[in-house]
Amino acid sequence: MAFSTPDSNRLKLNTGPRISRRVRIVGKIRGFTDQESELSGRDSKPWVTVSRTNENDSDSSGKVTISFGDEGSSRKDKYELDDCYEQDDDNDIIFSREMKPLISEVLSGRNASIIAYGARGSGKTHTIQGSADKQGLATMTIAEIFSQTKDAKIAIFVSFYEVFQDHVYDLLDPNHPEVQTTVDSISHFHDLCACWTGPCYSTPKTPLQMPKRSHKGLMIHIVSVDDIQGSKRPNVMNFVDLAGYEDSRRSSKDGTMLTESTRINKSLYAIMNVVYALNTNEKRVPYREGKLTRMLQESLGGSNRVLLLTCLNPILCQDTLYIVSLASRACQSAGQILTSSAMKSKKQTNQQVRLMGTPLSGKKNNSACNLSGRKLFSERKTAISKKDEVTSARKFKPLSENASTITSSFHKKDEVTSARKFKPLSENASTITSSFHKKTSQDKSNSDSSEALILSAENDSSPPKKAMDLEATPEVHCDIKEIISFPDEDVVGIEKKNEYLNIDKVGSPPLSARLREITNNLRLLEASTPLNMLMPKQSDSSQETLESYDIIEPKTPKTETDVRTLDIVKYSSPWERFHTRSSGVKNCLVQEYLNFLNTASKEELRRIQGIGEKRATYILELREESPEPFKSVNGLMRRMAGQLFI
Numbered sequence: 001m002a003f004s005t006p007d008s009n010r011l012k013l014n015t016g017p018r019i020s021r022r023v024r025i026v027g028k029i030r031g032f033t034d035q036e037s038e039l040s041g042r043d044s045k046p047w048v049t050v051s052r053t054n055e056n057d058s059d060s061s062g063k064v065t066i067s068f069g070d071e072g073s074s075r076k077d078k079y080e081l082d083d084c085y086e087q088d089d090d091n092d093i094i095f096s097r098e099m100k101p102l103i104s105e106v107l108s109g110r111n112a113s114i115i116a117y118g119a120r121g122s123g124k125t126h127t128i129q130g131s132a133d134k135q136g137l138a139t140m141t142i143a144e145i146f147s148q149t150k151d152a153k154i155a156i157f158v159s160f161y162e163v164f165q166d167h168v169y170d171l172l173d174p175n176h177p178e179v180q181t182t183v184d185s186i187s188h189f190h191d192l193c194a195c196w197t198g199p200c201y202s203t204p205k206t207p208l209q210m211p212k213r214s215h216k217g218l219m220i221h222i223v224s225v226d227d228i229q230g231s232k233r234p235n236v237m238n239f240v241d242l243a244g245y246e247d248s249r250r251s252s253k254d255g256t257m258l259t260e261s262t263r264i265n266k267s268l269y270a271i272m273n274v275v276y277a278l279n280t281n282e283k284r285v286p287y288r289e290g291k292l293t294r295m296l297q298e299s300l301g302g303s304n305r306v307l308l309l310t311c312l313n314p315i316l317c318q319d320t321l322y323i324v325s326l327a328s329r330a331c332q333s334a335g336q337i338l339t340s341s342a343m344k345s346k347k348q349t350n351q352q353v354r355l356m357g358t359p360l361s362g363k364k365n366n367s368a369c370n371l372s373g374r375k376l377f378s379e380r381k382t383a384i385s386k387k388d389e390v391t392s393a394r395k396f397k398p399l400s401e402n403a404s405t406i407t408s409s410f411h412k413k414d415e416v417t418s419a420r421k422f423k424p425l426s427e428n429a430s431t432i433t434s435s436f437h438k439k440t441s442q443d444k445s446n447s448d449s450s451e452a453l454i455l456s457a458e459n460d461s462s463p464p465k466k467a468m469d470l471e472a473t474p475e476v477h478c479d480i481k482e483i484i485s486f487p488d489e490d491v492v493g494i495e496k497k498n499e500y501l502n503i504d505k506v507g508s509p510p511l512s513a514r515l516r517e518i519t520n521n522l523r524l525l526e527a528s529t530p531l532n533m534l535m536p537k538q539s540d541s542s543q544e545t546l547e548s549y550d551i552i553e554p555k556t557p558k559t560e561t562d563v564r565t566l567d568i569v570k571y572s573s574p575w576e577r578f579h580t581r582s583s584g585v586k587n588c589l590v591q592e593y594l595n596f597l598n599t600a601s602k603e604e605l606r607r608i609q610g611i612g613e614k615r616a617t618y619i620l621e622l623r624e625e626s627p628e629p630f631k632s633v634n635g636l637m638r639r640m641a642g643q644l645f646i
């Protein structure tokens with residue numbers, strides 16, 4: 001099937017990247033694979049369409065609008081990006097339009113970062129690293145740099161690295177954690193690339209021999225030969241091929257994969273939070289939220305340039321919808337004055353976000369992503385279909401918890417490595433991280449900033465709403481969230497806590513409403529049917545469905561007495577058995593919640609719907625004052641109500 005181009009005048013209308021803004025966000029719709037071409041009928045309609053505005057129009061932003069769904073569909077999901085390359089646009093076009101200006105900037109003293117992200121299989125690697133028959137942007141860039149600097153006394157160093165589960169591995173020499181090597185020619189670069197384009201080697205394969213998912217990066221350092229030993233910083237160009245985004249609930253059957261997915265997604269959110277902060281000129285940029293953002297810090301801020309390549313699957317894929325919605329929001333600027341048409345467009349965008357959870361009717365699912373469509377739909381629906389009225393880009397809010405996830409090795413190195421060193425190949429060590437770990441004191445303040453930004457809805461100063469923290473610390477919070485079923489706690493990223501979003505506009509809701517909400521949550525907990533039935537075991541992995549993993553089965557702790565009692569108790573009816581056991585589960589859940597309230601940090605408390613900054617602080621104060629741990633949720637609520645209504 002030929003991918004139709006609604007407006008083939010892109011090059012004429014939108015004649016070049018706008019590099020005045022720090023972060024440019026463009027889309028790239030992947031070409032069909034051979035298999036997809038075979039499966040798609042000639043007559044099938046494109047799933048993704050790109051509409052362009054005419055730059056000559058006074059009202060035009062020069063951006064493009066991405067929409068999803070068939071032409072005939074009554075609804076259309078629309079998202080704005082700075083530009084979008086379509087299926088037929090190959091890497092050469094992206095290179096000449098996006099990369100060449102960036103190369104010029106780098107050669108004139110700036111740093112640049114090109115970050116490709118998208119759902120799994122959306123063409124990130126093809127675009128950045130290339131394939132056997134098509135050069136990727138990285139290779140083209142190196143060639144161009146060689147060509148432009150052939151008469152200059154320039155040395156080019158490269159580093160290849162991989163970030164797997166928040167650990168950085170150097171791909172050039174696994175025995176040396178930080179390696180940087182000179183590159184003399186394109187063929188030399190190709191040789192080195194083998195470590196990049198090959199399978200991830202940092203960890204063993206999973207039992208199913210699936211390659212581990214990791215982020216891969218290339219750093220190109222360009223330095224004047226005279227400055228190699230000097231103090232002048234090299235100019236840096238980064239390429240990052242992020243691991244594919246996947247709704248982590250889909251992989252939650254397997255704990256390892258869940259952790260993997262969660263970390264991958266957190267990296268993406270960390271990047272998006274940084275991008276948002278940069279594009280909106282936030283005073284503080286939350287670099288510390290992710291390992292990658294810390295590593296790239298020196299290349300992201302200031303006058304440096306960032307290109308976010310949003311890779312899109314050309315066929316129905318819910319993860320792609322989500323990714324594009326993130327990209328679109330990161331494109332928006334919080335400080336901008338909204339024209340009525342822009343507001344209309346934003347409203348439309350948010351309406352479309354709600355639609356993300358709605359299956360696109362009539363589509364034949366031939367994508368791997370599609371396999372999960374139905375389940376994702378219900379999950380997305382939970383996540384998105386709440387009162388998603390807020391259209392402001394201020395919905396983005398940095399993750400708060402990530403700072404603590406950065407490994408201690410990084411912290412330690414931060415302390416000892418403060419100056420950027422630039423070493424030739426022979427020295428073969430410590431050059432990457434030295435640059436990564438600079439400005440640690442600044443990092444600290446930045447991390448503080450993210451904390452400051454994550455103010456609850458109670459704050460009248462209307463800070464940006466928390467947006468992208470869905471994947472945060474699942475190990476700690478997953479149980480509580482899932483078991484207690486707080487309506488909003490499973491909300492994905494930017495769609496979180498939508499009923500609070502109006503607060504941004506009109507100030508805090510009455511405290512009574514918030515307390516009522518907490519109470520309702522507790523009632524919900526009390527009323528909820530316990531889920532202590534054993535889930536059927538999946539004997540055949542090939543028949544894995546998406547049905548059975550998103551509920552964490554609560555377990556009633558059994559004491560010895562219980563065990564003995566259970567052994568001898570004969571229930572007179574199934575109802576009696578059910579009732580008896582379910583009461584135990586309810587008590588267990590309440591106890592879990594109390595344990596949480598007794599031990600959680602402020603940040604953790606604030607993740608519970610209805611507990612904002614003030615309540616979290618107050619709970620901590622109560623905890624300190626109280627001679628013993630909270631024993632009853634109702635008692636605690638009464639005390640809080642008493643205090644807050646005084």
Ligand SMILES: Nc1ncnc2c1ncn2[C@@H]1O[C@H](COP(=O)(O)OP(=O)(O)OP(=O)(O)O)[C@@H](O)[C@H]1O
Nearest residue numbers: 030031032033119120121122123124125126243244
């Ligand atoms: N422009 C294109 N034209 C045709 N096929 C493409 C194109 N881009 C990518 N592909 C093919 O699509 C498949 C997925 O591409 P790729 O591996 O680049 O995706 P990815 O986003 O990096 O995947 P992952 O999320 O697993 O890292 C590959 O088989 C690749 O050859």
